[in-house]
Amino acid sequence: QQQVKQSPQSLIVQKGGISIINCAYENTAFDYFPWYQQFPGKGPALLIAIRPDVSEKKEGRFTISFNKSAKQFSLHIMDSQPGDSATYFCAAPTGGGNKLTFGTGTQLKVEL
């Protein structure tokens, strides 16, 4: 069973600052690592994902950094905004096929 360790559990960042969330995974032969954003009472939304043939992927203010040798990947949110306040989950493939195991989540609060 794939384990995904996510940190920190909660994070407070000032508006305009950089939010950084980290995840570590166990052995995997698969090549897809997504991040999801979830607002209260809503389903998770796919935010950004990376395949380990690259070490970094950027989409707007969101960047994934991937370190295959260390089995770690992180989400960076540049110029954080109050609207980014949400819970973020990383995930990694598990059990073969297309199942995902999710991290424990990081509750981000961006203060004015």
Add this chain to the structure above:
Amino acid sequence: GAVVSQHPSRVICKSGTSVKIECRSLDFQATTMFWYRQFPKQSLMLMATSNEGSKATYEQGVEKDKFLINHASLTLSTLTVTSAHPEDSSFYICSAWRGAYNEQFFGPGTRLTVL
């Protein structure tokens, strides 16, 4: 991204009744859908994998006779909570797998409250 809908968004029922939740992929065909359960301030817990035209695969500890899953078409999966009890109250979320991109897209979730 792809769109996945769930119905109903919220349901309140009496203990002992059954509740059906529908999950639809609106703009792509999904041979595989997943059902998750989420408790407040916790992560998503995979309950079962729903494959079109075949029996669902349940995760360890999930009662298949209590949580009936039917994936009758490439765009629709249903979860029926049978003989619901207060401990079944939770947020149920489905996702649809878009195979061409190996991505999962989630529905908006269904809040089930059993009185």
